[in-house]
Amino acid sequence: MIEFLPTKDLYHFGSPQPPSLSSTLYTLYPALPKSALLKNAQGSQQQRPVLSNEVSRLEQRLIDCEKADGAAERDLKQRETELQAGIEKLDAARSAVKVATGHRVQTSRVLELVKVSASYAVVAQRLADATSAADKEAEARKIAAAIRVTANDVKRLRKLERSLFQADANLKAAATRIDFEVAEPSKLAVNGGPVPVTREMQATDVVSISIEAIGEIRVSPGGEGLDSRRQQHMAAQDALTSALAELGVQSVQSVHELDQNRRDAESAINTHKLVVHALAPDGLDALRREASTQEAQIQTLRGILRDMELPELTSATDAAAFSEGQEQHGRSEVERLDAEAGEARTRRDGARTLMTAKETELRATTEDLGRSREALASARAIKADDAVSHEAATAEVDERAAQEAYTGLEARYKSEDPEGIALRVETTSAALTSLEEQIAEAERSINKLRITLDVLGQKGLGEECAAIESDLNAIRIRSAAVEQEANAVRVAYNMIVQVEKEANTQFLLPVVRRVQPYLNRVLPGSQIQLGTDMTIEGLQRGTVTEPFDCLSVGAREQLSMITRIAFADLLADEGVDAPIILDDALVYADDGRFADALATLAFAAKRHQIIILTCHEHRYFGLTGPVIRLEEQEQPASL
Secondary structure, three states, rough: OOOOOOOOHHHOOOOOOOHHHHHHHHHHHHHHHHHHHHHHHHHHHHHHHHHHHHHHHHHHHHHHHHHHHHHHHHHHHHHHHHHHHHHHHHHHHHHHHHHHHHHHHHHHHHHHHHHHHHHHHHHHHHHHHHHHHHHHHHHHHHHHHOOOOOOOHHHHHHHHHHHHHHHHHHHHHHHHHEEEEOOHHHHHHOOOOOOOOOEEEEEOOEEEEOOOEEEEEOOOOOOOHHHHHHHHHHHHHHHHHHHHHOOOOOOOOHHHHHHHHHHHHHHHHHHHHHHHHOOOOHHHHHHHHHHHHHHHHHHHHHHOOOOOOOHHHHHHHHHHHHHHHHHHHHHHHHHHHHHHHHHHHHHHHHHHHHHHHHHHHHHHHHHHHHHHHHHHHHHHHHHHHHHHHHHHHHHHHHHHHHHHHHHHHHHHHHHHHHHHHHHHHHHHHHHHHHHHHHHHHHHHHHHHHHEEEHHHOOOHHHHHHHHHHHHHHHHHHHHHHHHHHHHHHHHHHHHHHHHHHHHHHHHHHHHHHHHHHHHHOOOOOOOEOOOOOOOOEEEOOOOEEHHHHHHOHHHHHHHHHHHHHHHHHHHHOOOOOOOOEEOOOOOOOOOHHHHHHHHHHHHOOOOOEEEEEEOOOHHHHHOOOOOOOOOOOOOOOOO
């Protein structure tokens, strides 16, 4: 509120105040606050269109935001429809891959059964032939062992026989020859027997000739040295007889026959031994284990394939190749559809983010528009637009009247006493200046109060609370969007983990399939579990899976060995020859499993080069192959 001082407070010089001037000034003072009211009315009149224009602008912006939000929502629905269609195609492709994989596994098993059956037929025939040859070899060994005659015995008997022949020849050379010329030989008896057929004989001792009805004739040989020759002959005869009795035979001819039989048996042993070695180079036991393993594989595959009729090898090979091609094509299709689904998901997420931004902008615009409308409504509640215009017009009329009054007073001033009027003007001007300063200070206070009222009133605590709630809602919307994005990322991560696990399982399946035959030899009834980094995670026995670290050291050694052999088989199928190097890899295996492991190594050595470094050479005597001892090698020259 502005206060105006009376005239007597302005003039304090004691001189009489002209009544006309006093009344004139008093008339002028009430016009002074009207100038301030004019400025205030003009400011209100100028501020009102600004608020109206702001409301109009926010209303247009709200319309644009609603259109953009609708477009974003339609785009999001379209992206979600595309994503759903892509996911359905992807699921269908994955189902087709599973079917193709099952068919490929079936044809692979059929092909494996055909190959194993063919190989088993050959191995079984080899085993039968080798077993027959081994039986014949054992029979020949029995025959050879039953014959006591050796080559030295034959040489000794031949020598004794030659000595006997020589003694007999010497005796006969000194003997007396007797010729018989009789008509009736039956009437003669020579040494109690008949007459020799040849009608002659060499008498080396006393010969008694009996003549029927006549008498007896005794012939006593008397050649030179006959007695000594007779003794030599008897000694040779006794030596030969003793040697024959020692060997348990009746004649030298029997000795020769037994010697020939022994040599025939030894030849048969060598022949059958060569046959066995040719048919079973690693021994009959290894061949039996190979046949047993293949028979077990056939039974296992037969248990899976039931009574399915086996095709020819060529047909099975073609069917397996075709199934594998179908599976590979399906996997390629899955990869393509998965990539398309990923792109559709990215576009869907972008549309969702855009829609969230548009919704946030729409809410912010709605709140701004509400605040602007509230400010305009509050201003209109205080003073209507017509009242503001009327007040401004009235203030302009009052200003013009005050200007006219001032002009009249100035004319009167010039017609009065200039010095007195100048003095009054000076004092009046001082009072006027003081009054204007008070008016200005009051206007500044009013402006400050108006600003405070604007802050605490039109933009008061309620509006501040509304603004905070608007920000809170925007943050909540953003939080919901972030949560949705997090859920999408979580689902994508889980899907990636599942796809990676399936890919690793499919990748490691050839290795597991190649490990299984070797594993059946060493740890039958078990199945190896491999990790994504191709390390051994554990061993599955029935429904129980034992972690690799919980297995015995021997079992871990055997698993590691057969896994390396399986990887070598996998590389060999791809045309890569990789040697297998084992450095005392079977230290903790017991004797039974060690023998099974050696059989596995022998079987693998048919396809791969295997180098074994060991300080337990005697444990590997069952394997064939060159042995290199480091201590026997030349030492490099010292520098």
